[in-house]
Amino acid sequence: MLYYIKKNFSLFRDFAFSDTIIYFGVAGVLAVQFVALVNSFVNDFFLQLIISISGSDLNFDQLNFKINGTPINYGMTITILLNFVIILTLLYFLIILPYKAIKTSKVLKKKTCLICFNECHIEATKCYHCHENLPEKKEENVLKLTLI
Ligand SMILES: [Zn+2]
Numbered sequence: 001m002l003y004y005i006k007k008n009f010s011l012f013r014d015f016a017f018s019d020t021i022i023y024f025g026v027a028g029v030l031a032v033q034f035v036a037l038v039n040s041f042v043n044d045f046f047l048q049l050i051i052s053i054s055g056s057d058l059n060f061d062q063l064n065f066k067i068n069g070t071p072i073n074y075g076m077t078i079t080i081l082l083n084f085v086i087i088l089t090l091l092y093f094l095i096i097l098p099y100k101a102i103k104t105s106k107v108l109k110k111k112t113c114l115i116c117f118n119e120c121h122i123e124a125t126k127c128y129h130c131h132e133n134l135p136e137k138k139e140e141n142v143l144k145l146t147l148i
Helices: 002-016 019-054 074-104
Strands: 063-067 069-073 110-112 119-121
Touching: 019 074
Parallel strands: none
Antiparallel strands: 063 069, 110 119
16 A cells, blocks of 8 residues: 555656646746736737827726616727737747748758668758668658757
């Protein structure tokens, strides 16, 4: 019984202090800060800019209309929708597009020598390590990009 608990505790300790958990923790903190930054940008800058251009003294969060005396707060929906669109746009242009560019660039693609199993440049015709002729480009011989 004690051995069983000790073994599972060591497995739990390995899990709790694994790299994946650390990365998820850092990603969570970054996500929270990113959302706070976008919220601040939308509420304190973008919507205030729209209000100042329109010349009226309104608060976007308090925009509403009433149906049978019940307020429908569409201003809050507009604010959250703007947050969503800005987050989506920033994620696309700051993360997804550069990731796709790196992934499809030939600079980081490599192929493996079938004799010595070392990696060579995708355009190489001879192995840098053993000087054997490399096979022509084939998709199954191209290694996928591995990010750090
Ligand atoms: Zn080789």
